[in-house]
Amino acid sequence: xxxxxxxxxxxxxxxxxxxxxxxxxxxxxxxxxxxxxxxxxxxxxxxxxxxxxxxxxxxxxxxxxxxxxxxxxxxxxxxxxxxxxxxxxxxxxxxxxxxxxxxxxxxxxxxxxxxxxxxxxxxxxxxxxxxxxxxxxxxxxxxxxxxxxxxxxxxxxxxxxxxxxxxxxxxxxxxxxxxxxxxxxxxxx
Numbered sequence: 001x002x003x004x005x006x007x008x009x010x011x012x013x014x015x016x017x018x019x020x021x022x023x024x025x026x027x028x029x030x031x032x033x034x035x036x037x038x039x040x041x042x043x044x045x046x047x048x049x050x051x052x053x054x055x056x057x058x059x060x061x062x063x064x065x066x067x068x069x070x071x072x073x074x075x076x077x078x079x080x081x082x083x084x085x086x087x088x089x090x091x092x093x094x095x096x097x098x099x100x101x102x103x104x105x106x107x108x109x110x111x112x113x114x115x116x117x118x119x120x121x122x123x124x125x126x127x128x129x130x131x132x133x134x135x136x137x138x139x140x141x142x143x144x145x146x147x148x149x150x151x152x153x154x155x156x157x158x159x160x161x162x163x164x165x166x167x168x169x170x171x172x173x174x175x176x177x178x179x180x181x182x183x184x185x186x187x188x189x
Contacts, residue, residue: 006039045066081140082127128153129142154170163187
């Protein structure tokens with residue numbers, strides 16, 4: 001159990017690991033409102049202990065300490081991605097990259113956050129923007145991608161291999177289920 005303030009209940013959000021911190025970004029709440037906040041939970045403040053000692057039972061760990069959430073919101077007035085859900089995030093070094101396909105009514109944009117995020121949005125209006133979040137400075141940067149940019153989508157998957165983010169499938173703004181594969185080379189950004 002984590003005590004104190006933290007992210008509200010949400011689903012179709014992303015969770016990425018940077019160092020010993022779990023970062024939660026975006027998602028949608030029970031009221032169908034999307035979020036663009038970012039929270040960190042320091043795993044180095046947690047002690048895990050097995051819950052079961054009987055044979056053939058899973059040794060699922062339980063938190064044995066008092067971890068706390070920390071808001072990683074950028075400074076007031078700093079730019080950040082619009083609220084979204086069903087996006088993807090990958091981590092490279094100390095960056096979180098987020099890809100959110102843009103809806104047809106939006107302009108392309110990106111985020112930088114020591115992690116990368118791509119796509120997502122608020123159904124049925126998906127994005128195809130890419131953002132990076134720098135954890136040290138707590139600043140988002142929109143990546144200006146070139147080449148064949150994937151169409152707006154949500155519910156897609158992504159994996160980072162070396163310095164390339166591969167994005168697979170998802171659902172388009174018109175409800176079409178996608179099966180395409182796109183690659184974003186981070187070293188050229």
